[in-house]
Amino acid sequence: MRIGVVTFPGSLDDVDAQRAVRLAGGDPVALWHGDHDLKGVDAVILPGGFSYGDYLRCGAIARFAPVMTEVVAAAGGGMPVLGICNGFQILCESHLLPGALIRNDHRTFICRDQVLRVENASTAWTSSYRESQEILIPLKNGEGGFVADADTVRRLEEEGRVVVRYLGTNPNGSVDSIAGITNDRGNVVGLMPHPEHAVEDLCGPGTDGLGFFTSALAALTEV
Template sequence: MKIGVITFPGTLDDVDAARAARAVGAEAVSLWHADDDLRGVDAVVVPGGFSYGDYLRAGAIARFAPVMQSVVDAARGGMPVLGICNGFQILCEAGLLPGVMLRNVGLHFVCKDQWLRVENTETAWTTRFDTGADILIPVKNIDGRYTASAETVRELEAEGRVVFRYVDGNPNGSINDIAGICSANRRVVGLMPHPEHAIDALTGPSDDGLGVFYSVLDATRSLVTA
């Protein structure tokens, strides 16, 4: 299986995302922001960092990159897409996920190991987890406060589209402790914490992030065999 990892100017975590893809036996394929060719990948990771310097608004410029139009089209056709941190911001800006990310409460950059609860195991990126499982994943952001209209939040909660929730403290003030959400078809997931930094208990706080990448292998294989 081929997992594409996008690089924008200012991307920081593309190498780590590619390493995570390889750790579960997938082929990591580099995708360039200015190229609209997805190179035959089966899934896409939009990684963390500061795309285009976040000079206008986090993710607002990256949303118009040629590669993102291809990602939007592919996602609407059912391709699994994962947005991590800045990638989550980009997916919101691109309209693939609802809501926006605001400056953290306290206006400080947060960098810590964070406990999350897995709320939805029916997405393309979470089937390897148990519902209600607590996982330890690093978080590092300054614009990580998820917010949306009251109607949108009610819809996300009612439809089970909150995928991850902060436990043992909310590091950025996100509404309802939301750490990650998914699209209505469960194929697109965005989260602020970094599962690609939790794939080896020796170098990270845990290897809990591997479940995210193993899950998408299952999702893409099911499409191939269907």
């Protein structure tokens, strides 16, 4: 299965995401922010970094990149799309996911290994996990606080659309310790922590992040 990884000016985890796809058994395809097509990929990853220098707001300019027109259309058609960190911010700015990501409540950049609880194991990106499974993957952000109006948060909770949640001390002030969410269809997922940095024992805190990528491959195989 071919999984595209978009590179925006300022992306810095695109190569890591491509490696994670490869380790999971997929075929990574490099996509450029100025592309007007998705090169026949079966799924798309928007990686972490600082797209367009995080000017205006994180992800605010990236939402207007030519490739995002194709990503939004493909997501609407059911294609699996994963946004990691800056990619999560882009998904929110593109209205593929609700809410927004704002500056951490302690106003400082955070970089640490973070324990998460998988709340929804039925999305295209989390089926390799068990519900309530605890995983350890790196977290690194300065604008990682997830916020939304009370009605939106209530719907996310009631509809089981919170995908992963921070355990222990809330690292950035996210409402309800939300670390990642999904759309109502379950094909679009955004999360602030970085599963692509936890896919092999040689580097990172282990392999707990690999399940996000094997999940997508499994979902595509079932189609």
